Amino acid sequence: MTKTTLRGAAVALASAALAVLPSVPAHADVIRAQEWGLQAIHAQQAWRTTKGAGVTVAVLDTGVDANHPDLAGQVLPEKDLIGFGAGPGDGAWARHGTGMASVIAGRGHGQGRQDGVLGVAPEAKILPVRVILEDNDPQRGRARTEKAGALADGIRWAADHGADVISMSLGDDSESAHPEPREDAAIQYALGKGIPVVASAGNGGEKGDHVSFPAAYPGVIAATAVDYRRERADFSTRHWYATVSAPGDEIAMAGNGSAYVSGWGTSPAAAFVSGAIALIRSAHPDLSPAQIRRLLTATAQDTPEGGRDDDYGAGLIDPAAALKAAPALKPAPQKPSPADYAHRYFGPGPTTDDPADTPVDWIPWTAGALGLALVAAAVVIWRTRT
Incomplete structure (x- = not known):
């Protein structure tokens, strides 16, 4: 999520947070020099093990421009669950989704691929699933009412069509x-099929820190954002569901056509996390979503005091450390548990159960009743003998 709001009933995007970079040749010293996030998460060290080959990341967004030089050959045929709105060649088409796809799996271009954007998992494939429209799309209002279920449908479609990771740089963090x-x-x-699900934590850090969905659903890996100083970005939502943090400020990305943009928000942070998971899945495909979640949190950098907090989750992702620790894990069961939560709740946190809704523990009551029955039987036998 990068800073504005739209969603089948309100899914948030980031058009306002994307600025077109100057029209200069996309040489390595221009674009690559701005990719501070790759160094922050130790991506180069992770690439000694894998670059994401064999993994497909579903990008649920505004669409992806498969013809961008940095994504050519990486993008699978798109599933459009909106069916109207801007199309290729329009300024209000696929800008946000293309940017997220490039953060995940951009592979640059030119001789030796030294130019353009390099993603976290440059050998992963992108599966575009169009579930929202750009903020400046004239049909945006229509999408809100007519395609309110597109996100849910997109998640299921991706889970059934080869996604190894589901990435959602979007959400609703409005007051409603x-x-x-x-x-x-x-x-x-999706979790039940063994597919990790990632979402933006929200851009409400300066607007009340409202809960954001889908980030707050059980089992979702929610990404907060840090800046180049590895400090929490002011806009990044603080909340109990924060899982890990990732780069999310002044991020160089591909735009539609052959353009490049600079963006900020928990949208690119979620894309960074999705790319990191793609690396893990490439090397260790049998790990469950819950195991991957624990791996990311256990190996995170800059871990807050106490192990986590609402600003950073468990800390800044480190896919290199995660790949190093992963071999110690045993393969997951064939049918993983859908969500890694003991309780299902939303909002500020768990609340005390209503006594009327609390299930009664039958063991002590049964034992007590049995004991009374034995005492009564003993009394009857004693009286009979007497």
């Missing part, structure tokens, strides 16, 4: 944000 049962069920469906 609330859980949608269809979205929650779709996420649990």
